[in-house]
Amino acid sequence: MPRAGGDIRPKVAAVAGFALLVSFMFNAPLFSATTIQLSWSPNSEPDLSGYRLRYGTSPGTYTQTINVGNVTSYSISGLDSSLTYYFVLHAYDGAGNVSLPSNEASGKPSIVVGTAPTVATALEVASGSVYILQSGQHSVRVTGANFQAGAVASLGSGVTCGATSVSGGDQLTFTVNVNSSAALGPRTLTISNPDNGSGNLSPALVIAKTADVTRDCLVDGSDLNAISRAWITMSGSPDYNAAADLDGNGTIDGEDVAIFSRYFGLQLAVCP
Amino acid sequence: MMTQGARRAAGRAGVLLGLLISLPSWGCKGGGDEASAAPCTDITFTAFDTTPASGDVFMSQTGATCSTLQVSVVVNDLSGILTVGFDLTYPASLIQYTTYTVGPLLQKNTSTPPIVVLTSGSGIVKVAMSRVAQDGPVTAGSNEVLITLHFSKVGAGTGNIDFNFSGSSTVDEKVLDQNSATRPAIFGPNHGGSVMVP
Numbered sequence: 001m002p003r004a005g006g007d008i009r010p011k012v013a014a015v016a017g018f019a020l021l022v023s024f025m026f027n028a029p030l031f032s033a034t035t036i037q038l039s040w041s042p043n044s045e046p047d048l049s050g051y052r053l054r055y056g057t058s059p060g061t062y063t064q065t066i067n068v069g070n071v072t073s074y075s076i077s078g079l080d081s082s083l084t085y086y087f088v089l090h091a092y093d094g095a096g097n098v099s100l101p102s103n104e105a106s107g108k109p110s111i112v113v114g115t116a117p118t119v120a121t122a123l124e125v126a127s128g129s130v131y132i133l134q135s136g137q138h139s140v141r142v143t144g145a146n147f148q149a150g151a152v153a154s155l156g157s158g159v160t161c162g163a164t165s166v167s168g169g170d171q172l173t174f175t176v177n178v179n180s181s182a183a184l185g186p187r188t189l190t191i192s193n194p195d196n197g198s199g200n201l202s203p204a205l206v207i208a209k210t211a212d213v214t215r216d217c218l219v220d221g222s223d224l225n226a227i228s229r230a231w232i233t234m235s236g237s238p239d240y241n242a243a244a245d246l247d248g249n250g251t252i253d254g255e256d257v258a259i260f261s262r263y264f265g266l267q268l269a270v271c272p
Numbered sequence: 273m274m275t276q277g278a279r280r281a282a283g284r285a286g287v288l289l290g291l292l293i294s295l296p297s298w299g300c301k302g303g304g305d306e307a308s309a310a311p312c313t314d315i316t317f318t319a320f321d322t323t324p325a326s327g328d329v330f331m332s333q334t335g336a337t338c339s340t341l342q343v344s345v346v347v348n349d350l351s352g353i354l355t356v357g358f359d360l361t362y363p364a365s366l367i368q369y370t371t372y373t374v375g376p377l378l379q380k381n382t383s384t385p386p387i388v389v390l391t392s393g394s395g396i397v398k399v400a401m402s403r404v405a406q407d408g409p410v411t412a413g414s415n416e417v418l419i420t421l422h423f424s425k426v427g428a429g430t431g432n433i434d435f436n437f438s439g440s441s442t443v444d445e446k447v448l449d450q451n452s453a454t455r456p457a458i459f460g461p462n463h464g465g466s467v468m469v470p
Binding site: 214218219220221222223224225226227228229230231232239257260261264265266267 | 354355356357358359384387389391398400401402403404405406442443444446448450452
């Protein structure tokens with residue numbers, strides 16, 4: 001048993017192995033939540049009951065105490081990655097005797113980042129194009145490398161990406177909900193793996209107005225007629241039709257026909 | 273001056289050339305005798321609408337071989353044409369869509385070529401084509417070709433090519449003018465035809 005009276009302390013040898021195995025686990029996309037893993041060599045007393053871990057952010061000052069039980073490793077979550085932490089261990093026995101502290105271990109954890117995924121292509125599944133219409137739910141297929149289960153996709157404001165499904169590490173699919181007020185134009189796709197590795201493709205996808213210009217739930221000749229009638233007109237001119245300016249760049253031109261052509265004849269997921 | 277080795281090589285080349293010339297030509301059609309090859313029979317398309325009325329949009333054969341077929345979409349006597357949209361179905365077990373040629377109708381007096389958007393899947397072709405506003409609408413006189421669709425043979429048999437009025441169609445058959453008003457175009461029923469692939 002550890003000797004009573006406060007003068008007993010875990011054998012130095014027993015705690016000399018106290019070490020910080022520091023790693024960070026991101027709760028992506030927030031990178032503030034961290035987990036630090038500590039491990040140490042066990043005490044040899046047969047009546048050892050457990051350890052108390054004390055730590056703080058100043059040397060010799062330990063503001064937090066955790067009874068970790070009779071284990072030789074422990075993880076602490078929710079630490080601030082910008083601070084240095086200082087740790088000591090106390091051993092205790094069944095009679096309530098507590099040792100003096102171990103040597104102090106400290107560290108400012110460095111961020112451990114996994115292998116970054118590579119994002120090669122991204123396509124809206126129904127149209128097989130890079131264009132995602134401004135409203136409704138759409139499916140996106142991404143190809144690349146090093147995708148991990150639980151990876152998180154992001155396309156910026158106004159676009160909500162659902163949970164991803166990873167296939168073979170080189171393909172990833174997810175659904176997106178595009179807010180009707182989401183900004184038009186190209187978007188950067190970021191894929192963040194659970195091990196903190198992240199990769200992006202810019203531009204990956206383009207938010208466009210619905211190709212159903214006439215709002216009759218079909219993308220057909222009527223919509224091409226609307227584009228043709230406003231052909232090569234610019235925002236502010238009398239014949240300009242904002243609804244036909246599918247890419248929202250202020251001119252009705254070939255880019256709008258390109259968007260129309262990708263959705264021509266398709267049954268839209270959401271009728272405007 | 274040619275060396276003896278060079279002369280031998282030249283001699284061998286001459287022998288080889290002679291052999292090549294005397295070889296029989298094993299072509300397709302069985303043995304290279306073009307005259308004796310059995311002639312194939314052309315694919316035929318028989319239009320349903322043989323007496324087109326004013327405003328009719330219908331299909332007509334404009335070319336065929338034993339392995340290819342060209343079917344034109346023709347407009348008869350209709351004014352105010354800026355945009356045309358339609359879809360059609362064809363027997364995918366007999367023929368497959370390969371390409372298209374824009375007809376003269378929408379190309380009359382244009383400063384900008386007509387916009388043509390065409391998508392195809394197995395047994396279906398969807399078409400939208402339009403003149404731009406600056407070129408204005410056009411009038412079709414007697415049986416003017418809008419577009420010609422090219423098909424190639426897949427198998428033998430008979431089937432129909434026709435505009436698609438089924439509930440699953442995602443393209444309305446219509447002709448629109450410069451005000452987005454629908455013109456009195458008639459796409460059917462039975463404005464396609466039957467195809468026979470020998």
